[in-house]
Structure formats: structure tokens, C-alpha cells
Amino acid sequence: MTPEKPNRWRALRTTLTAVVVLVAYILAYRGSFVASDTPIDLRRLFSVELWSKGGPLLRDFLTPDLVDREIQPVTLQLPVPVPCGSAENGVPATTGPRLVPSVPCAAPRDKFRVEGFELQPDTELQLRWRLPSGQYFPGPFITTDADGHFSAEFEARPIVATKDGVPGQIEVELQVEVGAVKLSRAFFDVLDGVIVTIFMALIATAAAVVVAAPLSFLAAQNVTRRGRVGTAVYYLVRTVFNILRSFEAIVIATLFAFWVDFGPFAGVLALTVVTIASLGKLFSEAVEGIDPGPVEALTATGANRLQVVWFAIVPQIVPNFVSFIIYHWDINVRISTIIGYVGGGGIGYYLAQMINTGQDNKAGTAIWAIVLVVWAMDFISAEVRKRYT
Amino acid sequence: MLEVQHLHKVYPNGTRALTDVSFQVEDGEFLVVIGLSGSGKSTLLRCINRLIEPTQGKILWDGTDVTAASGAELRGIRRQIGMIFQQFNLVKRSSVLTNVLAGRLGYVGTAGSLAGVWSSADRASAVRALERVGLAEKAQSRADALSGGQQQRVAIARALMQNPKLILADEPVASLDPVLSHSILQYLEQLNREEKITVICSLHFLDLVHRYATRVIALKDGEVVFTGLPQEIDKARFKEIYGEDAIEVKAGLSA
Numbered sequence: 245m246t247p248e249k250p251n252r253w254r255a256l257r258t259t260l261t262a263v264v265v266l267v268a269y270i271l272a273y274r275g276s277f278v279a280s281d282t283p284i285d286l287r288r289l290f291s292v293e294l295w296s297k298g299g300p301l302l303r304d305f306l307t308p309d310l311v312d313r314e315i316q317p318v319t320l321q322l323p324v325p326v327p328c329g330s331a332e333n334g335v336p337a338t339t340g341p342r343l344v345p346s347v348p349c350a351a352p353r354d355k356f357r358v359e360g361f362e363l364q365p366d367t368e369l370q371l372r373w374r375l376p377s378g379q380y381f382p383g384p385f386i387t388t389d390a391d392g393h394f395s396a397e398f399e400a401r402p403i404v405a406t407k408d409g410v411p412g413q414i415e416v417e418l419q420v421e422v423g424a425v426k427l428s429r430a431f432f433d434v435l436d437g438v439i440v441t442i443f444m445a446l447i448a449t450a451a452a453v454v455v456a457a458p459l460s461f462l463a464a465q466n467v468t469r470r471g472r473v474g475t476a477v478y479y480l481v482r483t484v485f486n487i488l489r490s491f492e493a494i495v496i497a498t499l500f501a502f503w504v505d506f507g508p509f510a511g512v513l514a515l516t517v518v519t520i521a522s523l524g525k526l527f528s529e530a531v532e533g534i535d536p537g538p539v540e541a542l543t544a545t546g547a548n549r550l551q552v553v554w555f556a557i558v559p560q561i562v563p564n565f566v567s568f569i570i571y572h573w574d575i576n577v578r579i580s581t582i583i584g585y586v587g588g589g590g591i592g593y594y595l596a597q598m599i600n601t602g603q604d605n606k607a608g609t610a611i612w613a614i615v616l617v618v619w620a621m622d623f624i625s626a627e628v629r630k631r632y633t
Numbered sequence: 634m635l636e637v638q639h640l641h642k643v644y645p646n647g648t649r650a651l652t653d654v655s656f657q658v659e660d661g662e663f664l665v666v667i668g669l670s671g672s673g674k675s676t677l678l679r680c681i682n683r684l685i686e687p688t689q690g691k692i693l694w695d696g697t698d699v700t701a702a703s704g705a706e707l708r709g710i711r712r713q714i715g716m717i718f719q720q721f722n723l724v725k726r727s728s729v730l731t732n733v734l735a736g737r738l739g740y741v742g743t744a745g746s747l748a749g750v751w752s753s754a755d756r757a758s759a760v761r762a763l764e765r766v767g768l769a770e771k772a773q774s775r776a777d778a779l780s781g782g783q784q785q786r787v788a789i790a791r792a793l794m795q796n797p798k799l800i801l802a803d804e805p806v807a808s809l810d811p812v813l814s815h816s817i818l819q820y821l822e823q824l825n826r827e828e829k830i831t832v833i834c835s836l837h838f839l840d841l842v843h844r845y846a847t848r849v850i851a852l853k854d855g856e857v858v859f860t861g862l863p864q865e866i867d868k869a870r871f872k873e874i875y876g877e878d879a880i881e882v883k884a885g886l887s888a
Contacts (some may be wrong), residue, residue: 544711546710548738
């Protein structure tokens with residue numbers, strides 16, 4: 245068996261397919277909140293209802309959370325004495341973010357309009373009264389237009405009346421971005437997750453090699469299957485490999501997650517088990533595929549079984565083993581992403597959390613990071629294998 | 634002295650490779666085994682050092698029953714018997730020196746050899762063996778960087794490392810140019826004459842048989858059909874061994 249030929253376009257295609265499937269899955273998952281009892285109906289795929297939900301979701305995924313600026317709450321205030329003459333009228337600013345009432349002061353229960361200028365565009369804000377006591381009294385929610393302008397009706401409730409010469413004030417709280425653009429919190433969380441995932445894959449692969457490499461000789465017909473004991477060992481090891489291989493990684497990961505608790509440790513254990521089975525099979529087939537000539541020649545010199553394996557077989561399989569190991573590391577990065585999704589830690593776990601809490605921009609960041617890492621790993625592993633063998 | 638007594642080999646698929654083969658080889662002989670492909674030459678040679686298990690019969694090597702030996706005793710017998718193969722059977726990705734040193738494996742401890750530790754005596758004799766076949770300067774090359782003839786000479790050097798009393802050569806020149814055939818066989822002849830190493834060698838070309846053999850046995854369908862001196866193989870015998878339609882082809886370049 246030879247691993248797939250390196251081909252960066254095929255790698256890219258595989259990756260994109262995986263992303264499409266993943267996004268489709270997430271869309272379907274979120275869509276299923278619309279109606280939890282969903283019969284199979286292909287028309288639903290194109291229904292307005294689903295697309296109206298899916299559209300913004302897709303937009304969120306396509307605009308990942310990569311950079312942000314620090315945010316500071318800023319409160320805009322303007323004194324509006326109730327009733328008139330009970331205190332000095334506020335004077336609205338003429339530039340910058342500002343609130344402008346239609347009247348400088350009002351009688352209790354009067355209704356007047358408040359306009360806001362040069363605020364954040366397309367943002368939901370809440371207009372409120374700051375009472376003389378320092379507490380506030382909530383007003384209507386308003387949404388600014390594309391120019392950062394709004395206009396809303398407001399009522400001078402009796403509770404806002406001037407007290408001890410202190411007038412009530414109309415106010416609105418703004419989230420103002422200050423300082424330079426910087427990489428967002430999500431970016432670093434995702435980076436962290438990606439590194440954890442890559443190392444989970446690396447540790448699992450390394451641990452699996454230590455176990456699978458010696459076992460693979462026992463599962464190779466041309467090494468072990470001699471005499472009754474040898475044949476028994478051969479079938480035993482092969483059977484163990486086959487049984488292990490019949491479990492999906494995600495199933496084993498779930499088992500380990502309950503056993504040793506959720507997190508990267510469970511993920512690594514599951515990956516290791518899966519990799520032992522898979523590499524054991526690949527390795528043993530490489531051992532079976534060697535040129536038997538040198539084995540015969542060294543047996544004829546009077547060398548014992550261990551010496552024959554070391555001198556005649558090992559040099560022949562090193563390139564294959566290296567190639568399989570790198571290939572499997574690459575596969576494990578992909579699997580560990582999925583294992584993470586069921587609680588195995590790393591970027592997959594982060595993605596699951598962000599999706600479950602509806603933070604779709606951050607989920608988008610994670611998805612793009614996965615695309616990038618999987619593609620890069622696939623490409624690098626193909627190049628290394630091409631060069632080494 | 635090697636004695637083969639009533640040797641039978643039947644493969645698991647029912648093929649009768651050897652039927653009642655008996656012969657003796659005196660020390661110092663250059664015995665050539667001839668016969669068509671499939672006549673059982675390779676099986677016979679491999680039965681002698683038990684790379685293939687005989688079904689029936691006995692092989693006595695200096696009085697020791699090879700067929701009854703197992704484990705350490707069998708390895709002890711094998712290390713006295715060098716073997717050379719048609720396909721050279723070198724470890725292609727290892728260096729020439731490592732390949733030659735591997736001939737010493739039967740004499741060294743397992744742990745040391747796996748760690749790659751070789752005594753200076755072994756290293757020195759590996760270099761001497763390579764000098765002997767004229768390849769000392771290739772010691773650090775990878776085995777597969779060498780030509781076929783050079784690889785077969787490395788294989789001879791590997792066999793020499795065993796200090797063999799007997800060399801089994803299974804079609805040692807069948808994969809080589811006729812020009813190189815003599816070069817390889819001359820090395821074997823030299824070892825046979827100077828070191829008194831007994832040689833049992835299977836060959837295809839009759840002119841080579843006439844040139845190198847001190848005695849010949851011929852196999853046909855797994856049975857010995859001729860034992861005698863090379864010059865006794867005349868036209869009639871030749872037809873008997875190779876069949877009516879056979880025409881003699883010479884390896885050429887008589888040396």
C-alpha cells in the first residue's frame with residue numbers, strides 16, 4: 245500500500261469539501277431549532293425560512309473575528325430641567341456625538357423629541373433619564389441609521405423633576421472603540437486551540453508509533469507466522485488491530501471522555517488507540533512487502549531471528565515507515581479536530597463551544613483556522629513524503 | 634564431508650521438488666549441480682542449510698545430523714556454511730561494509746550487534762574480505778549503488794566473514810553478464826583451491842561447468858540422473874539431462 249500521491253490541488257479540494265460539509269452540518273444543526281421535528285423534505289433545503297436564518301449565519305462565518313479595538317463605554321448626557329426654570333437649561337454641543345432635544349426644558353408629562361447625531365451607525369442604543377438621585381430611569385430602545393442619527397419621542401416623567409437644584413438629564417450610553425486595531429481575543433484563542441490540536445496529533449502519533457512498530461512485526465506473516473506459537477501470535481495481534489480499527493475515532497474519544505474526563509488527554513488517548521490500529525496495519529503490510537532475499541541470506545549466515553529482523557528487514561522498511569508516520573500525523577490533525585468537537589480539547593472543542601453559544605464570528609475564525617491548518621499539514625506531509633521516498 | 638541421504642522434498646502444494654536424492658561431497662571439492670530450471674537445484678542447496686525443510690531424508694555434515702538440529706545448534710551449523718544467491722540478496726539500503734559485517738552475525742552477541750557495535754577484529758576482517766574481492770574503496774557506498782557483478786562480490790565477501798568450510802552458490806552468475814561470470818567463478822575457484830573451502834554451485838552453462846567443476850551431479854525432475862566428472866558429459870548425456878530438444882549454448886569468452 246502506498247499513501248496517496250502528493251497533489252496540492254487534490255488536497256485543497258478535499259479540504260474544501262470537508263469545509264462545505266461542516267458548514268452544511270452547522271447550518272442544519274442551527275436550522276433544526278426552527279422546527280425540531282423535521283421530516284425529510286428536500287424543498288426545505290431551499291426554503292426561505294432556512295435561508296433567512298442561514299444567510300446571516302453564513303455571513304458571520306465569512307467574516308471571522310480576527311481583529312478588534314478596545315471598547316470603552318462613553319455616556320452622552322444633557323440636562324433637561326423639569327419643570328422649566330427649576331434649573332439651568334442644558335446647551336447641546338454643535339459637533340461630535342451629541343444629543344439634541346426639541347425643547348430645552350419640559351413640564352412633567354410633556355412629550356418631546358430627542359435627536360442623536362454622529363453616533364455609531366446601525367447600532368441599538370437605549371435612551372434613558374439620569375435622575376437627580378443618580379439612578380436612571382429606562383427609556384425606549386432606538387436604532388441609529390447609517391449616518392449614526394436617530395430621532396425618538398421621549399416623555400418627561402414626574403420622577404425626573406429637578407430636586408435640590410439638580411436637574412434630570414437625558415442620556416445614552418455608547419460603546420466607543422479607542423486605541424489601535426489589534427488581533428482579537430478570538431484570534432489568540434483559536435491560535436491556542438490550533439496549537440493544542442497539532443500537538444495532540446503529534447503526541448498521539450509518536451505514542452502510537454512506539455506501540456505499533458514492534459507489534460507490526462508480530463502481525464507480519466513473513467516474520468511471525470512460523471510454528472504453532474508464531475501462528476497464534478500472528479492471528480492474535482492481527483485480530484486486535486482489526487477490532488481496534490473497526491471503532492470510529494469519535495466513538496473511542498467519547499468513551500475516553502467519560503473515563504478520564506473531557507479534554508485534550510481523552511482526545512490524545514483516543515487518537516493513540518486509533519493510530520496504533522491503523523499504523524499497525526500499514527506497518528505490518530510494509531513488513532510483508534519486503535524483498536525476502538536479504539532475510540534468506542542473513543538466516544543462512546546463522547544470524548538469529550532478532551538479528552535478521554534488525555539487519556535485513558528494518559533497513560528496507562524505514563522509508564515506508566517514515567512516510568506512513570508523517571501521513572498519519574496529518575490525518576490525526578484532521579481527526580483530532582473532530583474529536584475535539586465531542587469534548588477532546590483543542591480547536592474542535594473551541595468551535596463546538598462557539599457554535600453552541602451562538603458566537604458565529606468566532607466559530608468562523610475557528611473554521612478558517614482549521615481550513616488553513618489542514619491544508620498546510622496535507623501539503624507539508626505530501627512534500628516531505630515526496631522528498632523522502 | 635557432506636552426506637546427503639535419500640532426501641525428499643514435497644512442497645505443501647504437492648509439488649515433488651526432490652525425490653530420493655543421495656550423494657556425497659568430499660572436503661575441497663568444487664561440485665556443480667546442473668539441470669533445467671525447476672529441476673530442484675535451488676531446493677537441494679537450500680535443504681543443505683535448512684532454509685527449506687526437507688520432507689524426508691538425512692543430511693550429515695562432518696558427522697552432525699543437520700536435519701535433526703534446531704535453534705542454536707542449527708545456527709552454529711549455518712554459520713560454517715556460506716551462501717551466495719542469484720539475486721545477490723544484499724540489503725540494498727545498507728552500506729557495503731554493513732552488508733559484509735552482517736556475515737559475522739552468527740558469531741556475535743545479539744545485543745551488541747543490534748546496537749551496531751562491532752569488534753575491531755571483525756571490522757578489520759570485513760575490510761580484508763572487501764580487499765580480497767577488490768572492493769575496499771566501496772566500503773561506505775550504499776549496496777544498491779554498485780553494479781550487479783560488484784554486488785555479487787560483496788556477497789562473496791559476506792560469505793567469507795563466516796569463515797565457511799562450505800559455500801553454497803545458487804546460480805551465482807545467472808543474473809550477470811557472461812563477461813562477469815568468469816570473474817565471480819574465479820573468486821569461488823580461488824577460495825576452493827587456496828582456502829580449501831568446499832563449493833557446491835548450481836550452474837546453467839555447460840562451458841562454465843567444464844571449466845570450474847571438479848565433479849558434477851545432474852538433476853532432472855528432482856532426481857539425480859548423473860554423477861561424475863565434467864568431461865563425462867557428452868552429447869548423449871547432455872540430451873539425457875536437458876531433454877531431446879536442447880541445444881548447448883555457451884556462456885562465451887572461455888577463460
